[in-house]
Amino acid sequence: MIDQSPLVARMQGFGTTIFAEMSALALETGSINLGQDFPDTDGPPELLEAACAAIRGGQNQYPPGPGVPALRHAIAAHQRHHYGLDYDPDTEVLVTAGATEAIAAALMGLAGPGDEVVVFEPYYDSYAACIALGGAQRRCVTLERQGDGWAFDPAALRSAVTARTKAILLNTPHNPTGKVFTRAELTVIAEVAQEHDLIVIADEVYEHLTFDGLSHLPIASLPGMRERTVTISSAGKTFSVTGWKIGWICAPPALLTAARTVKQFLTYVSGAPFQPAVAAVLGGDLRAPAIALQAQRDQLCGGLAALGLDVITPQATYFATVDLGSDAVAFCRELPRRHGVVAIPSSVFYDSAAGDSYVRFAFCKRPEVLADALDRLGAAR
Numbered sequence: 062m063i064d065q066s067p068l069v070a071r072m073q074g075f076g077t078t079i080f081a082e083m084s085a086l087a088l089e090t091g092s093i094n095l096g097q098d099f100p101d102t103d104g105p106p107e108l109l110e111a112a113c114a115a116i117r118g119g120q121n122q123y124p125p126g127p128g129v130p131a132l133r134h135a136i137a138a139h140q141r142h143h144y145g146l147d148y149d150p151d152t153e154v155l156v157t158a159g160a161t162e163a164i165a166a167a168l169m170g171l172a173g174p175g176d177e178v179v180v181f182e183p184y185y186d187s188y189a190a191c192i193a194l195g196g197a198q199r200r201c202v203t204l205e206r207q208g209d210g211w212a213f214d215p216a217a218l219r220s221a222v223t224a225r226t227k228a229i230l231l232n233t234p235h236n237p238t239g240k241v242f243t244r245a246e247l248t249v250i251a252e253v254a255q256e257h258d259l260i261v262i263a264d265e266v267y268e269h270l271t272f273d274g275l276s277h278l279p280i281a282s283l284p285g286m287r288e289r290t291v292t293i294s295s296a297g298k299t300f301s302v303t304g305w306k307i308g309w310i311c312a313p314p315a316l317l318t319a320a321r322t323v324k325q326f327l328t329y330v331s332g333a334p335f336q337p338a339v340a341a342v343l344g345g346d347l348r349a350p351a352i353a354l355q356a357q358r359d360q361l362c363g364g365l366a367a368l369g370l371d372v373i374t375p376q377a378t379y380f381a382t383v384d385l386g387s388d389a390v391a392f393c394r395e396l397p398r399r400h401g402v403v404a405i406p407s408s409v410f411y412d413s414a415a416g417d418s419y420v421r422f423a424f425c426k427r428p429e430v431l432a433d434a435l436d437r438l439g440a441a442r
C-alpha cells in the first residue's frame with residue numbers, strides 16, 4: 062500500500078498551487094483569467110518562422126549540452142550590447158529549459174543543507190520550492206509599499222544575513238510588484254554580498270519589459286559583482302513565447318559549472334529548434350513588446366483606479382497590484398462568480414502576512430480582453 066501522503070518531507074506545503082485552483086474556477090465560471098502570467102498574442106512572425114525552418118531543416122535531435130553555439134554567442138553579444146558585460150560563450154553561458162530550470166539548477170547547485178538563501182518577498186513561486194528541493198532554508202526581506210512603489214529596509218536585508226547565508230536571490234524587474242530596483246538599491250545589495258562573500262542569483266526575465274523610459278540595470282554590472290553573480294533570463298518573456306522554455310544563465314566559470322552540473326541531470330537539453338530561432342532575433346530591437354504592454358498597463362490601471370480601487374502602478378512586468386485594505390484571498394475566491402474575472406491574491410508570494418490585502422492582476426492581454434474585464438468588474442453579475 063502506498064502511504065496516504067508519499068510526498069517527501071521537504072516538498073510538504075508545496076501542494077496544489079492557487080494558480081491551479083483559480084484556473085479551474087475561471088473555466089467553471091467562464092471568467093476572464095487575469096491570474097495567468099502569459100500573453101494572449103504570439104511572438105514576432107520572424108521568430109516563429111525561424112523555429113519552423115529549424116524543424117524542417119532537421120534540428121530535431123538533442124542539441125549540445127550547454128546550448129547551440131549560435132544562441133550562446135547571441136546571448137554573450139546581447140549582454141555586451143545592452144549592458145557592457147562580457148561573457149565567454151563557451152565557459153560562461155548556459156542555455157536552459159526556461160528561466161525556471163536556470164533558477165532550479167543555480168539554487169540546487171549552489172545552496173544545500175545548512176545553507177540559507179535570502180530572498181525578497183513577495184517572491185516568484187518557484188524560488189521557495191527550489192530552495193527547499195536543494196535542502197537549504199530561505200530568509201525573507203519584505204518589499205514594503207511606499208506610495209506608488211516598493212522599497213526594502215537595508216537594515217532588514219543586513220539582519221537577514223547570517224553566517225549560514227550562501228546567496229541572495231534577486232528578481233529585477235520584479236514579479237509581482239512590477240518594481241525596477243534602482244542603482245542605489247542594487248548598490249546596497251552589492252555591498253552586503255561583498256561584505257559577506259555571498260553569491261547573487263539575479264532573475265532578470267523582465268529585463269526588456271520596462272515602462273516610462275526606465276531601464277533595467279543588471280547587478281552584475283556593478284563594481285565587483287560580475288565575479289559573484291549568476292544572471293538568469295529567458296526568451297519566453299522577451300519575445301512573448303512563454304511556451305518555448307528557452308532560458309539562460311550567464312556567470313563566471315565556477316558558478317556556471319555548479320549550475321550546469323545540476324542542469325545536465327534535470328533536462329539534459331531541450332528546445333533544439335527553438336534555440337537557433339531565438340539566436341536569430343536576439344540581436345534585434347527588443348522594445349516593441351514593452352511599448353504595447355505599457356499601453357495595456359495604462360488601460361488596466363486606469364480602469365481599476367476609475368472603479369475606486371487603490372492601484373499601485375508597476376514600472377515593468379506583466380502585473381499590477383491592487384491594495385484592497387482587507388482580506389484578498391476571500392475577495393479573489395468570490396471574484397469569478399461575482400464579476401467573471403480571475404485574479405491572484407498576492408499572499409501566495411509571501412511568507413509573512415505583509416501581502417494579505419494585495420491582489421495581482423495580469424495585463425499581458427489584448428486591449429479588448431482588458432476592456433471586457435474592466436466592464437465586468439464595474440458591473441455585478
Ligand SMILES: *Cc1c(COP(=O)(O)O)cnc(C)c1O
Nearest residue numbers: 159160161185236266295297308
Ligand atoms: C515567468 C518567470 C520565470 C520563468 O521563466 P520561464 O522561462 O518561462 O521558465 C522566472 N522568473 C520570473 C520572475 C518569472 O516571472
